[in-house]
Amino acid sequence: MSGVELDGIVKAYGALQVVHGIDLNVAEKEFVVLVGPSGCGKSTTLRMVAGLEEITEGDLTIDGRRMNRVAPKDRDVAMVFQNYALYPHLNVADNMAFGLRIRKMPKAEIATTIADVAEILGLTPYLDRRPADLSGGQRQRVAMGRAIVRHPKVFLFDEPLSNLDAKLRTQMRAEIKRLHNRLGVTSIYVTHDQVEAMTLADRIVVMNDGRIEQVGTPMELFNHPANTFVAGFLGSPPMNQIKGVLTETGAKIGNTEIKLQGAINGHAGRDVIVGIRPEHVTLGQTAETSSLPIELDLVEPLGSEALLHARYGNDNMVFKADTNGDIAHLSGVEEVHVPAHLVKLFDAETGRALALGA
């Protein structure tokens, strides 16, 4: 089983500890995405798995074998780097063959492998071109090709799409997903882009300040964020988070009471943070919604939907609304309606999700 297990992994540079005990199990064939803001330790963690950084404490196991003291070449992992790391003096075929030649694979076998992988990645017409003569997307594909030809047990991706423009990124994202479905190789993917994380991952690991905040499937994390950090990190625009106080029937934010679903009895008077996802509000009222009066500041049309930037008291909030082809009707919005079953509650002190409300 070519899974990856990180057990209490710590990374320190002298007295400075940057990764504080990561515990993570990546199952065989699983696609796990490490996501978090810059400096959260996700790339360092990946580099420790690759063997490019020494592990200060903890155990790394790949395919059941402890890898802490094993050289990168013997870990049977292949890595795709952010800037592709293509050898500028070699053509596409030689770039892809580099690792195979180092491992002294027979020439005929190298040629067959390169031809096969080039075919999969649509690189056959470019095999004799140098990286400088390729587009960003093609370079990215070569970088992936170089990893694939090795037939490794684990793929490691370090923000491989961050140098591409938005359109190409979307395209390549889909290609990576298709490729993973086809090859079924265990993959660990690092990104700071939550859209990439949501779309690619079987499971997402949200990291912050060298620690794991939450691990789960994309929808688990989106629907049930463990804390305010995860709630604010996943989702675009992020979840609105407003300070409030629990009452007998709901949560009071400012002068408005938001109805909640679930067991809140006995918690009245507790300080909480009320989380409302921008896309969860409606413009029409129903029996299950609470009205939240807002001061509309700005309407940003996105096509089928629009972003409503608004103020509620001293809080800035963003909501999403359908345009139905026109935004004229949105300029007069004075209140939004919050469905009781979709409101999230977090402890005001710790920021942890409360098992109250939804």
Place this chain on the structure above:
Amino acid sequence: MSDRNSDFGGLPVDELVAKADAALGQRKTRVRDSHWVRTWDHFRREWQIYVMLLPTIIWFIVFLYKPMYGLQIAFKDYSIFRGVANSPWVGFEHFQTLFSNDQFIRAVRNTVTISFYNLLFGFPAPIILALMFNEIINATYKRTAQTIVYLPHFISSVIIAGIVITAFSPTAGIINTIISWLGFDPVYFLTQPEWFRPIFVGTGIWQEAGFGSIVFLAAIAGVNPSLYESAVVDGANRWQMMWKITIPSILPTILIMLIIRIGNIMEVSFELVILLYQPSTYETADVVNTWVYRQGLQSGQYDLAAAAGLFNAVVAFVLVMTANTLSRRFSRTSLW
């Protein structure tokens, strides 16, 4: 008239032409600024850069372009009393004299030979040194080693020559002391023609290889670190990384430095030769520049010396052009 109307929707041709003219008149005509207007605009916008450039331009004019006026004495029977302008033209007479002069031919042969050895041994030395420095992991050791090998560059050629003369001295020199310890007779290195070239080339390497390695170290520092990381994951060892990544990555720098070096092939370090050679070693040590110095300044044959200098410059120009063209054709790297 009916023919004139038939193809244009019934409108008379004259009327159509008038309409077209009116339409064209309404269209804005785009005027492209002349080259000079754009240059002047650029100059006004970026004048500070040109001011900074001025000292260099003046230096070039005063020290490199103005002396070219004096080059004409290579084709004249020059007399310092008549001056450059009034000396009579003699065509290629001095060049004929040069090429029938055995000493000059010997000087050319020595220049080319010493330069060839310099290129063969002296050119790779800083590259090898830079590659070796790059492999040193301990920062303190690396810094100390670098300082030690850079140092000779900052020492005057006179002192360098003094050190060499002392080191190879048959009585007190360290080399001959070691030779004596080994039971051999002392060797008069600097008076024997066969030893001049190895000593000269070796001294040049000792003096300049360290400082020359800075350019290659800078080029190595510019290599994307991900390339090495990727190679590590692929299983390459340090030796393979040096051959397959470092050297190919700094190849453009190596080629540029080689072109410059080839351009200077006729410029053997004049001071060091003057300081190290003596009549007994002229046979292998006398180079074009030292020959020019003796003929021009010591014997007062300025016109002949100018002809030799011009020959030197033309050969260097042809060499650098050829090297540049070849490099551009085969490696996409060139000086211009």
